[in-house]
Amino acid sequence: MSERLWLVVPAAGRGRRMGGALPKQYLALEGQPVLAHTLARLHQAFPAARLCLCLDADDAHFDPAWVPFGQWRRSEGGSERADSVRRALEAIADDADADDWVLVHDVARPCVRVDDLVRFYAALKRNPVGGLLATPVADTMKRDDGRRHVASTEPRDGLWQAQTPQGFRYGLLRRALGEARVRGGDITDEASAVEALGLAPLLVPGRRDNIKITHPEDLALAGHILAAQRDEPPSSPGHLHEETP
Numbered sequence: 194m195s196e197r198l199w200l201v202v203p204a205a206g207r208g209r210r211m212g213g214a215l216p217k218q219y220l221a222l223e224g225q226p227v228l229a230h231t232l233a234r235l236h237q238a239f240p241a242a243r244l245c246l247c248l249d250a251d252d253a254h255f256d257p258a259w260v261p262f263g264q265w266r267r268s269e270g271g272s273e274r275a276d277s278v279r280r281a282l283e284a285i286a287d288d289a290d291a292d293d294w295v296l297v298h299d300v301a302r303p304c305v306r307v308d309d310l311v312r313f314y315a316a317l318k319r320n321p322v323g324g325l326l327a328t329p330v331a332d333t334m335k336r337d338d339g340r341r342h343v344a345s346t347e348p349r350d351g352l353w354q355a356q357t358p359q360g361f362r363y364g365l366l367r368r369a370l371g372e373a374r375v376r377g378g379d380i381t382d383e384a385s386a387v388e389a390l391g392l393a394p395l396l397v398p399g400r401r402d403n404i405k406i407t408h409p410e411d412l413a414l415a416g417h418i419l420a421a422q423r424d425e426p427p428s429s430p431g432h433l434h435e436e437t438p
């Protein structure tokens with residue numbers, strides 16, 4: 194059987210840093226819930242992919258009308274993001290092959306560009322380990338002394354900010370997240386679980402407008418980004434970083 198593409202969208206977070214009663218994936222962004230924007234972008238890039246959407250078991254806000262995919266299923270979220278993704282991989286186990294690609298994309302990143310999604314997937318195919326969209330750190334980095342005073346200025350050379358999607362073969366990702374669970378500790382993205390196996394995921398240069406809506410001010414920012422992206426000429430390079438060698 195030929196390899197297939199699965200999209201896993203963790204959408205079971207409570208949005209504690211955002212605050213408010215409604216989880217951030219259901220907040221209105223340009224007249225639509227954040228979740229609908231994110232799924233629409235993924236569908237534009239990968240219309241034939243199979244989607245697994247991680248939702249909280251008690252989610253009272255989700256509407257299946259927001260899902261544009263023909264083939265999709267929902268899985269139950271876990272207590273942490275990694276648990277939600279792990280459960281999604283279990284939920285597709287009957288149909289997924291070890292060599293299938295799985296792209297994991299936060300529901301809270303609705304501004305990801307369709308051309309970056311397509312470019313990212315193409316880049317993955319050139320790297321057996323898989324990889325992630327990321328941007329080089331652009332600010333001067335300070336370490337604090339625990340009391341909000343600067344202890345040191347840290348070199349930023351070689352530092353990248355991890356984004357999503359992060360993409361790996363199904364078999365590798367399932368093993369990596371399974372072993373991470375046994376080891377314990379905090380895994381905030383898929384790549385770190387794969388790194389712990391001694392492998393080196395590819396850093397695919399992304400763009401800084403693929404923000405994660407985390408804090409209250411991010412929602413307005415996402416609205417401005419979507420509006421600006423709409424007004425861009427189709428061939429605009431945006432703030433794309435050079436491809437790494």
Ligand SMILES: Nc1ccn([C@@H]2O[C@H](COP(=O)(O)OP(=O)(O)OP(=O)(O)O)[C@@H](O)[C@H]2O)c(=O)n1
Binds near residue numbers: 209210273275
């Ligand atoms: N148990 C969890 C926690 C997070 N997520 C998802 O993982 C992504 C990134 O997480 P984050 O921004 O931390 O979202 P929240 O957990 O909702 O936010 P917070 O940490 O502020 O509570 C989001 O798409 C979120 O819905 C998830 O599916 N299951």
Ligand SMILES: C[C@](O)(CO)[C@H](O)COP(=O)(O)O
Binds near residue numbers: 299356407
């Ligand atoms: C996966 C991620 O979006 C990459 O930046 C991020 O690690 C999620 O982290 P969070 O602390 O759970 O928001």
